Amino acid sequence: ELKVEQNPLFLSMQEGKNYTIYCNYSTTSDRLYWYRQDPGKSLESLFVLLSNGAVKQEGRLMASLDTKARLSTLHITAAVHDLSATYFCAVMIYNQGGKLIFGQGTELSVKP
C-alpha cells in the first residue's frame, strides 16, 4: 500500500527560528508537491518538484527532493506568523490517469 508520511504532524515555532518538515513516501515517483492550507480554505500550491535533486525556494520556504531516498523536505527559514498554516506533501501516481496521494499534513503554528 502506498504511504506518504509527514513528520512532525504538529509544529509550534517561535518567530525567527528555522525548522524542517519531512515527507517520506513508499513508492517510486518523480513528482512531489507541496501545498499550503489555511483553516477552512482550499489548497494553495507551493512547489512542484519534478526530478531527483530538485530544489525550489520561495521567500522563507525551500523544498527539496531526493527520489532515491524517497524523501522531500520543506525548510522554513526565520519563521514569521504569516506562515502559520497546515502544509501537505503529495506524490503523483500514474495509472492511466494521475492521482495525488497526500501526507497527513503538518500543522504549523508560529508564535511571536
Place this chain on the structure above:
Amino acid sequence: KAGVTQTPRYLIKTRGQQVTLSCSPISGHRSVSWYQQTPGQGLQFLFEYFSETQRNKGNFPGRFSGRQFSNSRSEMNVSTLELGDSALYLCASSPTNYEQYFGPGTRLTVT
C-alpha cells in the same frame, strides 16, 4: 484566467438524501479530479476524468459517482448520504498531469 470554480460552496443535507456537486475547471483544462478531505481520513482521491472518461477511481463505495461533460465541467454525486460523508470536497483541474489547480471546495454537512 478564471480559476477553478465549485458550486455550491456550502451544503447541508440529511442522512439518506443525495447530493450533486459541480466543478468548472480552468478554461482549456481537460482533466478534472475530485478529492475528499475529512479530519479523520485526511485528503483522499475520489476519481479523475479526462475528456468525459473516468480514468482513475479511488477506494470509495459505489454511492460516490461522477461524470464529465463535453465542456470539461464535472459533477460528482453522492447517494444515500451518511454522516461520515461530511467533508470538504475539492476539485482540481489540470492541463496535463503535471500540475493540479484546486478549487475553493464544497463544504458538505450531513445531519
